[in-house]
Amino acid sequence: TQQPGQAYAVEWSGNVRSEDDYTIDTELNVGEVLELAQAEPSEINSELEPDVETDSENINVEIDTEIELEDTAPAALPSTVEESNTVPNAPGSTDSIESSSPPTSDLSSPDVLPDIRLGEDSDSINGEANTDFTEVPDYLLSPSNPLFVPVNPETVETAGTQPISLAEALEISRRNSRELQSALQQLEQSQEGLRQQRAAYLPTLQLQSTLTHSDDDLPGEFGDFDGSATVDTVFNTVIRAEYDLFTSGLRSANVRAAEESVRSQELQVEVVKEDLRLNITTAYYDLQQSDQLVRIAEDTVEQSQISLRDALAREQAGVGTRFDRLQAEVDLANDEQQLSNALRDQSIARRQLADLLSLPPGLDLSASDPVEVAGAWAMPLEDTLLLAYRNRAELEQQLSQRELEKQQARAQRANRWPQLSIFAQAQSVDLLDVTRGPNDVETLSAGLQLDWLLYNGGSTRAGARQEAIAAELAETQFADTREAIRFEVEQQYLNLGASFKNIQTASSAVDLAKEALRLARLRFGAGVGIQSDVLEAQTRLTEAEVNLVTAILDYNRALVAIQRAVSNWPDNNLSADPAREF
Template identity: 50%
Template sequence: MNFSLFFVRSTWVSLALTMALPSSIAILPSLASAATPPKPPNPSSRVQVPDYLNPNPNPLQFPTKPEEVKIQGTVPISLAQALELAKRNNQDLQIAILQVERSRSAVRESQAALFPTVGIDSSLTNSGNAFTSNSSQASTSFNGSAQLNYNLYNSGNRQATIQAAEEQLRVDELNVESQSLTISLNVTTQYYNLQQADEEVRINRSAVENAQASLRDTQAREQAGVGTRFDVLQSQVNLANAQQLLVNAISRQQIARRQLATLLSLSQSVDISAADPVQLVGLWQPTLEETIVRAFQNRPELQQQLAQRNINEQQRRQALSQLGPQISLAGNYNLRDRFDDSVSINDSYSVGIQGNLNLFDGGAARARADQSRANIAIAETQFASQRDLIRFDVEQFYSQLQSNLDNVQTSTVALNQAREALNLARLRFQAGVGTQTEVIAAENDLTTAEGNRVTAILDYNRALANLQRSVTFRGSR
């Protein structure tokens, strides 16, 4: 059903329309600052990173010569520097930030419906008879018009569209935060993997040195006539095994370095190593229950599900608004003039209100509303599923944190005992009351104890990083 009311006169009328981690934890550096629209940070507060670590600014760079990809040197970097490089260079994070800018523009587009639209049309025409030389028959005329339209009422469609766009912007902003936290966790975990690979090389190199010392001792004893060929063979086998383990550890170290370099999108000609020492990075003070509650409050994934539910609700309102009345205001001004005709300019205007009510659409609008209602239920179910998964993550990493802290203490005691046992085994062997087998066993025990301690410390750090990611300290917003 359509209805309209117009007032028309032959004169000009001017129309005017007047139409917002807990301080008790040793928090690792994070990328969460990228969750808000990018702002120039304070240079004095940023982590300093050498420029030569940054990749070529041309994303389409394609090396064609071996010297362009040859590693020129190894640069030690800290975890803080690695996180800063990831924030600068990660393509997924850059895409997420661009999606925020796109959604921000979409909000401005939806808000344009709050204002009237104004347009101007004009034409200048010369017309005449093409088959006669009588120039008096030719004439030039001008036509111009100005239109103004404003949607006075559309049953809530306009406001629902704006709110849906604002909620989508929030979803994308939360996605930037989630991407930042995920990148931070991945870089942190990979950095710990590199630390472990470095420590494995150190431990296995120390094991080779111990095996070489034992071999020299057994060879000297054999030459002195107080040792046996069997002891020498045992030492040689032990040395060969230690050398093989060292070679494998060096290979894993190279792989770990390249994995982190790839994750950070570094320059093609630079390799990196871990500059930070292997040590506990902090203690987690809150209880398990406090940690779970904080995770529920802070996780961006839960906020995303709520925002998605709100988007579906606004889409439901948009669908139902098509069944309500639509009222708009329209104004038009026309100006006509034919030159050299001794007639003054003609003008006219019209102002009117138009209304529309869709009486029957075959059920299409309500079907779209039902789809949105189903999407709301899906978002609510996904919220519940995400909440349960977050609780499981917190409980899992909290348990791992406690067990790994106990393992650190146990492995430290075992390492001291292994060192003492190796010294005693060598003294016994040199005194002739022990065997080379005991020395070799003690050396292997020391190597295992050193590896266990490094593993316990890094497993603790990994669990702490995962727990911090699960809680997601977002600060005040």
């Protein structure tokens, strides 16, 4: 157990090897080279590295340098979940994977993450992607007209490839996502429904006007028209004001139900936002993986070409066989096929990300961020579960739906009881064809109106019972959602721990495979090895590199998945109005 402020002699045990572990003097003669080529790796180690002790099972490297450990022990976890709202950043860059702390299954402490960065740049590793506001070019935004359909080849032709970072992809999705736009529109729709229900607390004022013209010829005593006629033009105007004094709780129940509908839709916006972040980030990691697989396939093809060139040279010099050359040609053909498949998968991953981002037609994407460990998860499983129960919008949605159903049941029951309203009405009847006379009428009236539904065959009771059952169903769905959240958190937590170990193992395997390939080529070049050893070592190196890429990106996927399982990370705040963020 290391304590801060104490000195230790560092002793390392393992199978990790890098190219710097072996140094060969360029002045060795041919005999010394052949002797080294025929020797076992452990013998080479003992001759080239005086500080290396070897045995048949393990390799122990003792470093005499004493390192003064600084007082940088990880702080204890906060006592409450509310205080655990930060993710520790990864340490700065180091030269090799050996400097990292050994893997551990306990993710409750901020372990030192391996400094692994695949690609051309390998300076350091970053923490999580920057999700702050990022400038996005206008040509990456989707067309404002959703009904736009390309009609000529130029509009669907791929004009080029645009490199984007993960932060840019998240910002583009926030602006372009049609699913998010639909959720916001539904939220606006529910808000208008709430305004409609609240209007019931205000009086209503109605104006009604009619203009009637009649022209009647009256028949005489013996059925013939005597020429008399009645012509009337009547203008009737009614103004009525009405206000509900007592509704037996119907009005307040409808308003409460509308408020819960708005809250449920606000939570749905948050769910869509979290799912969108997860989907975009996962698709971006898929694109990174496809890019790395293409790079590995290209390197493998290059190594196969070198092996084929060596086999041809040895065959022409009379020290190689035709079988070795044919075997190298077959391996090169297989590797070229793997490269073709990797390029296909890369194109599919690019189009998939472009589709999720709703980009305009004719744009292709590539990942500009290097493949690296995205960060760490510092909380233990128990605190993670409690935080997920508090932060997940899906649980709050079920509670909101339960309250909505209860208010709708209350509104159904209110229909059975009296409804009392007050009204005032003014009416004017004006006969326009004559001057003001007895036919012109102006009336004023006011009064109370009582409405009471005495019997409707049990329809109201059945409707109230239907809403009550819906509220009970929401409670059942709450329990199902709670259990699903627990399983999701536990699953991603286990994936995170396993992927963390796999990164350490895969990085060690890559170093070992590189050294094995170097020794295989050395032995083959000295004439003491065979071509199949080189090809086998090359295949194992390819597998190790693929495993390393997969391990890193699986870890990143598990990290973003557990952040989604918790939700609202790292703020730990279930937003009261998620729409304000957009």
